Amino acid sequence: xxxxxxxxxIASRPVYGTLAPRPGKAHLMMADAEGAxxxxxxxxxDAGLMARAHILYIPRATGEAFAAGLRALNPAQLYIGPSFDxxxxxxxxxxxxxxxxxxxxxxxxxxxxxxxxxxxxxAGIPYGAVQTEHRGSLARRMQCVHCKGITEDVTTxxxxxSHCGLNLFVRDHYSRRLAAFQGVCIxxxxxxxxxxxxxxxx
Amino acid sequence: xxxxxxxxxxxxDYSFRNSPWAIKRFPFPFHEDSYMYSVNMEQHxxxxxxxxxxxxxxxxxxxxxxxxxxxxxLAEDPLRCQSLPHMTLAGWDLLELxxxxxxxxxxxxxxxxxxxxxxxxxxxPLGIDDTFTFxxxxxxxxxxxxxxxxxxxGDFAVLDQRDDNLWMxxxxxxxxxxxxxxFDIGMNFFEWHAPVPLAHELGIFKRALKFLMxxxxxxxxxxxxWTMTVNPLLDTSPENYHKWGIQKTELxxxxxxxxxxxxxxxxTFYRLPRSNALVFPIRCYLIxxxxxxxxPKWGRRLHRVIRDLPEExxxxxxxxxxxxxxxxxxxxxxxxxxxxxxxWADLETEPPLQK
Ligand code: HEM
Numbered sequence: 001x002x003x004x005x006x007x008x009x010i011a012s013r014p015v016y017g018t019l020a021p022r023p024g025k026a027h028l029m030m031a032d033a034e035g036a037x038x039x040x041x042x043x044x045x046d047a048g049l050m051a052r053a054h055i056l057y058i059p060r061a062t063g064e065a066f067a068a069g070l071r072a073l074n075p076a077q078l079y080i081g082p083s084f085d086x087x088x089x090x091x092x093x094x095x096x097x098x099x100x101x102x103x104x105x106x107x108x109x110x111x112x113x114x115x116x117x118x119x120x121x122x123a124g125i126p127y128g129a130v131q132t133e134h135r136g137s138l139a140r141r142m143q144c145v146h147c148k149g150i151t152e153d154v155t156t157x158x159x160x161x162s163h164c165g166l167n168l169f170v171r172d173h174y175s176r177r178l179a180a181f182q183g184v185c186i187x188x189x190x191x192x193x194x195x196x197x198x199x200x201x202x
Numbered sequence: 203x204x205x206x207x208x209x210x211x212x213x214x215d216y217s218f219r220n221s222p223w224a225i226k227r228f229p230f231p232f233h234e235d236s237y238m239y240s241v242n243m244e245q246h247x248x249x250x251x252x253x254x255x256x257x258x259x260x261x262x263x264x265x266x267x268x269x270x271x272x273x274x275x276l277a278e279d280p281l282r283c284q285s286l287p288h289m290t291l292a293g294w295d296l297l298e299l300x301x302x303x304x305x306x307x308x309x310x311x312x313x314x315x316x317x318x319x320x321x322x323x324x325x326x327p328l329g330i331d332d333t334f335t336f337x338x339x340x341x342x343x344x345x346x347x348x349x350x351x352x353x354x355x356g357d358f359a360v361l362d363q364r365d366d367n368l369w370m371x372x373x374x375x376x377x378x379x380x381x382x383x384x385f386d387i388g389m390n391f392f393e394w395h396a397p398v399p400l401a402h403e404l405g406i407f408k409r410a411l412k413f414l415m416x417x418x419x420x421x422x423x424x425x426x427x428w429t430m431t432v433n434p435l436l437d438t439s440p441e442n443y444h445k446w447g448i449q450k451t452e453l454x455x456x457x458x459x460x461x462x463x464x465x466x467x468x469x470t471f472y473r474l475p476r477s478n479a480l481v482f483p484i485r486c487y488l489i490x491x492x493x494x495x496x497x498p499k500w501g502r503r504l505h506r507v508i509r510d511l512p513e514e515x516x517x518x519x520x521x522x523x524x525x526x527x528x529x530x531x532x533x534x535x536x537x538x539x540x541x542x543x544x545x546w547a548d549l550e551t552e553p554p555l556q557k
Contacts, residue, residue, distance in 0.1 A: 010390075010396035010397060011392045011393055011395070011396040011402065012389065012393040012394070013396070072456060090206075111233035115331075141387065144446055145382055145385060145440045146441060146442075146443070148281070148384070148398055148439075166444060171397075172396075173385070173396055173397050174393075174396075175386070175388070175389065176388065176389070176393075177384050177387065177388035177389075178385070182382075182385055182440075184440060184443065185444035185447070187444075188443050188444045188445075188447030188448060189448060189450055189451050189523075190451070191446045191448065
């Protein structure tokens with residue numbers, strides 16, 4: 001199991017906790033890859049929770065590793081889908097008739113938690129109803145401040161913008177609305193001088 | 203006095219210049235020979251006649267050219283002006299505040315004629331004469347925020363106040379010191395200030411937020427902030443940093459006096475009446491080093507401030523690499539004499555340079 005202690009950072013950078021069961025009539029859970037492990041741990045703390053839970057799960061590279069475990073929890077509804085974008089219409093549909101008191105649990109990569117949290121916020125659900133737990137990849141979702149394109153799953157600093165091709169350094173400044181960190185041109189003052197990419201947090 | 207509007211550019215050939223009048227009224231930001239972040243806020247109740255603090259929204263010789271530069275930026279990147287859906291009312295509030303203030307403070311330049319909801323706005327310097335229905339967006343060529351801030355110098359952040367915080371939910375940002383509205387929109391006071399070094403630890407933002415949330419209608423406040431810009435480039439945006447960043451490396455001992463500019467922001471804070479939003483105009487003034495040192499007190503003081511500025515601040519403000527060049531140039535305008543307290547030029551009482 002991969003649990004990470006992120007270094008302390010600036011005030012816009014999200015911090016993640018550990019999922020804990022909360023009282024409520026409805027529970028929406030969304031996870032990707034190793035994030036399923038956090039849902040399994042959550043279920044083990046409160047056997048009754050899953051009967052009122054709707055799980056949306058994106059296995060990504062973990063394939064079938066967690067699918068059987070999630071099914072065995074007998075959630076009220078379980079969706080296993082191929083990508084966040086594929087799951088998005090369903091997530092929005094669920095959020096559109098969410099009632100007061102809905103509890104939201106997000107787990108997995110920063111990209112998934114950030115995008116799901118932005119949808120939850122856009123649906124008018126209070127921030128306090130959302131819990132998050134980081135599991136798995138340290139990859140970041142980055143916005144290029146120059147072309148505005150989003151590059152998913154960035155694991156090195158610097159990296160190449162997948163849209164405009166500029167070499168960008170990875171900032172900790174984070175927008176919850178965009179669910180992305182900011183990438184800024186690294187060689188603007190010395191064109192062509194791009195340091196070797198280093199794996200994030202290494 | 204009647205203002206002679208300059209025909210000048212803030213890009214390309216950089217024909218921007220300050221007249222002797224503009225140099226004398228420049229908002230020099232240092233009241234002593236050193237600088238550190240502080241909660242430097244005071245009431246915005248005018249100031250000495252002719253100073254940039256006198257009017258609610260200062261109009262100067264750069265007005266027409268600055269508005270032309272803003273239009274160029276917006277044509278290239280409409281995301282520089284954004285407003286989240288709940289901020290339209292605040293946009294009307296701002297439009298009213300500016301139209302009323304400018305027509306009262308500069309009656310020879312701006313006129314506002316109100317007949318119920320039917321308003322006629324005359325902006326003589328920009329050649330605008332529009333009649334519209336207040337609070338009806340369909341009667342203006344842009345939303346109210348964009349309409350009025352295309353006619354007003356300075357950037358504008360419009361803050362929604364809720365949950366004991368301020369939220370940057372709308373803005374017009376084309377003359378910024380390297381921050382992105384598109385990225386920061388929707389953030390709260392602590393989040394958008396996250397990249398600033400030292401000030402969080404000093405408790406400055408906690409105290410500043412408390413002050414701001416208590417700003418009352420009719421009792422605006424103000425503060426100054428400053429940074430450094432090579433060439434009189436208004437649009438030092440992160441969006442275009444890959445284009446303008448290289449200009450920072452073109453500074454030499456020969457050209458620094460003309461190229462290096464002190465960039466000062468007069469930031470004001472107004473409570474808006476209907477929306478209870480707070481508007482934060484950020485007005486940018488630029489001055490070339492060679493013009494600034496014509497005021498002996500300012501030359502002496504700027505040298506001492508830049509020389510002694512904490513490294514974190516020089517790095518954050520983006521001039522750490524050029525600091526040695528700056529100190530070299532400015533030291534030639536510092537004879538070591540004491541300086542009078544306060545920001546004013548004190549030309550009559552401060553001695554000329556003794557070297
Ligand atoms: C509500 C109105 C305000 C807005 C919208 C605002 C916005 C900003 C923004 C966008 C930045 C740039 C941050 C970055 O690096 O990305 C900044 C910097 C800063 N702000 Fe504010 N601010 C406000 C009020 C204040 C107040 C009242 C203070 C009082 C102390 C303050 C102190 C600072 C300081 C010290 C910096 C660093 C500036 C530098 O070193 O050049 N701000 N502000």
